[in-house]
Amino acid sequence: xxxxxxxxxxxxxxxxxxxxxxxxxxxxxxxxxxxxxxxxxxxxxxxxxxxxxxxxxxxxxxxxxxxxxxxxxxxxxxxxxxxxxxxxxxxxxxxxxxxxxxxxxxxxxxxxxxxxxxxxxxxxxxxxxxxxxxxxxxxxxxxxxxxxxxxxxxxxxxxxxxxxxxxxxxxxxxxxxxxxxxxxxxxxxxxxxxxxxxxxxxxxxxxxxxxxxxxxxxxxxxxxxxxxxxxxxxxxxxxxxxxxxxxxxxxxxxxxxxxxxxxxxxxxxxxxxxxxxxxxxxxxxxxxxxxxxxxxxxxxxxxxxxxxxxxxxxxxxxxxxxxxxxxxxxxxxxxxxxxxxxxxxxxxxxxxxxxxxxxxxxxxxxxxxxxxxxxxxxxxxxxx
Amino acid sequence: xxxxxxxxxxxxxxxxxxxxxxxxxxxxxxxxxxxxxxxxxxxxxxxxxxxxxxxxxxxxxxxxxxxxxxxxxxxxxxxxxxxxxxxxxxxxxxxxxxxxxxxxxxxxxxxxxxxxxxxxxxxxxxxxxxxxxxxxxxxxxxxxxxxxxxxxxxxxxxxxxxxxxxxxxxxxxxxxxxxxxxxxxxxxxxxxxxxxxxxxxxxxxxxxxxxxxxxxxxxxxxxxxxxxxxxxxxxxxxxxxxxxxxxxxxxxxxxxxxxxxxxxxxxxxxxxxxxxxxxxxxxxxxxxxxxxxxxxxxxxxxxxxxxxxxxxxxxxxxxxxxxxxxxxxxxxxxxxxxxxxx
Numbered sequence: 154x155x156x157x158x159x160x161x162x163x164x165x166x167x168x169x170x171x172x173x174x175x176x177x178x179x180x181x182x183x184x185x186x187x188x189x190x191x192x193x194x195x196x197x198x199x200x201x202x203x204x205x206x207x208x209x210x211x212x213x214x215x216x217x218x219x220x221x222x223x224x225x226x227x228x229x230x231x232x233x234x235x236x237x238x239x240x241x242x243x244x245x246x247x248x249x250x251x252x253x254x255x256x257x258x259x260x261x262x263x264x265x266x267x268x269x270x271x272x273x274x275x276x277x278x279x280x281x282x283x284x285x286x287x288x289x290x291x292x293x294x295x296x297x298x299x300x301x302x303x304x305x306x307x308x309x310x311x312x313x314x315x316x317x318x319x320x321x322x323x324x325x326x327x328x329x330x331x332x333x334x335x336x337x338x339x340x341x342x343x344x345x346x347x348x349x350x351x352x353x354x355x356x357x358x359x360x361x362x363x364x365x366x367x368x369x370x371x372x373x374x375x376x377x378x379x380x381x382x383x384x385x386x387x388x389x390x391x392x393x394x395x396x397x398x399x400x401x402x403x404x405x406x407x408x409x410x411x412x413x414x415x416x417x418x419x420x421x422x423x424x425x426x427x428x429x430x431x432x433x434x435x436x437x438x439x440x441x442x443x444x445x446x447x448x449x450x451x452x453x454x455x456x457x458x459x460x461x462x463x464x465x466x467x468x469x470x471x472x473x474x475x476x477x478x479x480x481x482x483x484x485x486x487x488x489x490x491x492x493x494x495x496x497x498x499x500x501x502x503x504x505x506x507x508x509x510x511x512x513x514x515x516x517x518x519x520x521x522x523x524x525x526x527x528x529x530x531x532x533x534x535x536x537x
Numbered sequence: 538x539x540x541x542x543x544x545x546x547x548x549x550x551x552x553x554x555x556x557x558x559x560x561x562x563x564x565x566x567x568x569x570x571x572x573x574x575x576x577x578x579x580x581x582x583x584x585x586x587x588x589x590x591x592x593x594x595x596x597x598x599x600x601x602x603x604x605x606x607x608x609x610x611x612x613x614x615x616x617x618x619x620x621x622x623x624x625x626x627x628x629x630x631x632x633x634x635x636x637x638x639x640x641x642x643x644x645x646x647x648x649x650x651x652x653x654x655x656x657x658x659x660x661x662x663x664x665x666x667x668x669x670x671x672x673x674x675x676x677x678x679x680x681x682x683x684x685x686x687x688x689x690x691x692x693x694x695x696x697x698x699x700x701x702x703x704x705x706x707x708x709x710x711x712x713x714x715x716x717x718x719x720x721x722x723x724x725x726x727x728x729x730x731x732x733x734x735x736x737x738x739x740x741x742x743x744x745x746x747x748x749x750x751x752x753x754x755x756x757x758x759x760x761x762x763x764x765x766x767x768x769x770x771x772x773x774x775x776x777x778x779x780x781x782x783x784x785x786x787x788x789x790x791x792x793x794x795x796x797x798x799x800x801x802x803x804x805x806x807x808x809x810x811x812x813x814x815x816x817x818x819x820x821x822x823x824x825x826x827x828x829x830x831x832x833x834x835x836x837x838x839x840x841x842x843x844x845x846x847x848x849x850x851x852x853x854x855x856x857x858x859x860x861x862x863x864x865x866x867x868x869x870x871x872x873x874x875x876x877x878x879x
């Protein structure tokens with residue numbers, strides 16, 4: 154029978170030799186960068202541009218940079234009244250050094266600096282264990298970070314009790330303000346955002362309408378407008394002399410905004426959960442809150458981690474809008490420092506902005522990396 | 538919107554708590570709270586109102602705040618500063634958030650009348666000027682016909698520029714930008730021949746150029762920008778104190794009294810100076826102001842006279858090195874003139 158089926162092979166083929174491994178660096182280069190003549194030309198041009206750019210950046214940031222000095226003359230060329238050659242172009246780190254305390258805490262009284270430093274240490278000490286999945290007692294840790302720490306920080310930073318001198322918020326500034334605004338914004342926006350998202354999907358008309366109105370109203374107005382109104386118009390409506398702390402105004406504004414955006418992100422997650430999950434939870438006899446906390450939300454929030462972190466990062470950067478109401482956040486204080494005649498040189502603004510940009514990037518990149526880690530860590534379902 | 542509502546709710550709540558102290562005048566309010574709340578430049582204008590790297594406020598306007606505090610409390614350090622942008626300076630004063638505004642504010646009739654403020658003292662006579670590269674060899678603004686002029690859009694600067702060139706029958710090409718940094722960059726890149734803005738600003742911009750010595754500031758001033766402190770209208774007692782704090786600094790320079798020699802000058806025989814320093818018997822200048830007789834002495838001792846303040850903040854003693862010009866004493870060809878203190 155076999156001889157009739159011509160398409161059946163009767164013997165095995167000789168095995169082919171193994172493919173030459175090109176998993177080496179050279180192989181990779183050949184495959185990806187120099188596959189054809191055009192590819193090679195483009196690759197070479199790109200390489201030249203990148204190298205040229207890197208050389209300039211390194212030159213500006215490190216090689217030519219001025220690291221020490223007491224005033225603008227340290228970073229000024231001969232033509233500008235200094236001693237550096239006229240062709241010099243480099244970063245003026247001496248200026249960042251002189252302004253460093255300002256950049257970090259603003260004009261917080263210099264003899265009270267231990268207070269923001271203590272708060273920073275407490276913040277790191279409570280945040281880091283919370284972020285590491287293996288460390289136990291997450292509930293206690295969260296309470297410490299989200300409830301105890303803000304109270305302790307407020308007491309420490311503001312003072313006025315326990316013999317601590319009172320420090321007005323108008324003395325606060327720099328990275329401290331950026332971090333406080335965004336931390337409180339993040340801490341407040343997540344729970345409120347969840348409640349709003351649940352409210353928006355609620356069957357109860359009044360709850361639903363209230364949530365929709367709030368979300369749409371807040372999302373419909375730019376943050377910058379609200380901050381501006383709060384700082385310029387609000388005082389005119391109030392009796393002369395009444396003054397709500399600017400910091401509180403900004404804090405409330407930023408938190409409300411973040412909550413509205415967060416609500417929509419979480420609603421997206423809630424909608425992605427199949428109906429069967431809701432029905433399954435119902436059929437087990439779970440109450441509404443049991444259903445949400447044990448079945449729906451853990452799945453929904455896991456789904457929208459990228460969106461949540463996106464909102465966090467956006468908010469972190471949005472806090473620099475508070476310079477509209479003349480509060481000096483990190484970017485605000487860096488910009489304000491350009492007006493310091495002691496350090497006025499052509500390279501000062503560039504150096505300051507590079508510094509501010511680096512700090513912002515550091516935090517945003519950290520958040521983004523952590524969220525990627527968290528996604529992998531929580532990626533328990535839907536695996537094939 | 539909801540933010541505003543919420544703030545309004547909080548505000549109303551606070552109102553109930555503080556049982557607002559809407560007393561007769563700003564002086565009483567200031568004395569009661571124990572410090573002066575002074576509105577200054579929030580975008581750090583070098584020489585006028587700026588924070589230094591230790592967080593200390595310095596500048597010509599800041600010195601005026603300190604002078605008022607010295608007059609009221611005998612202590613120039615009893616000032617709290619509210620940094621303000623150009624747009625929120627007036628609401629801040631109207632709402633009572635600040636007691637006085639010393640933020641390089643131009644005294645105009647509109648601000649004096651319609652906006653409900655009072656101006657009198659002028660602590661800096663500014664005006665719009667021109668900066669050109671030295672290599673153009675231009676000596677006067679009248680030689681600028683056909684020039685490309687860099688200017689910031691939407692400012693009175695832009696309008697003044699048009700008026701000036703029209704009035705003098707000169708041609709020009711405006712190169713207009715939204716932001717000051719853009720104007721700076723365009724001028725440095727040579728996209729225009731001339732940079733125009735307030736003259737005091739030109740000096741600090743020149744410092745940030747790559748080759749400051751290659752640029753000259755032309756002598757012409759094409760607009761009047763008298764910068765001075767503002768207070769809310771209809772509070773003449775407070776208005777007097779703020780105005781006379783400035784005049785005391787000018788008078789100090791006229792008398793040749795400085796922070797260094799004021800204690801020696803106390804032994805003077807000059808009756809004018811004795812009155813000024815509060816050494817004359819039975820005088821009541823201070824009392825009439827609502828202050829003590831040592832008010833002017835305290836200003837000179839703690840802040841210095843006008844010349845010292847000018848020199849330290851914007852003049853030869855500062856990186857800006859602005860010439861006295863219009864801000865010299867009247868006896869030296871300037872406009873700074875103190876009415877008699879008697």
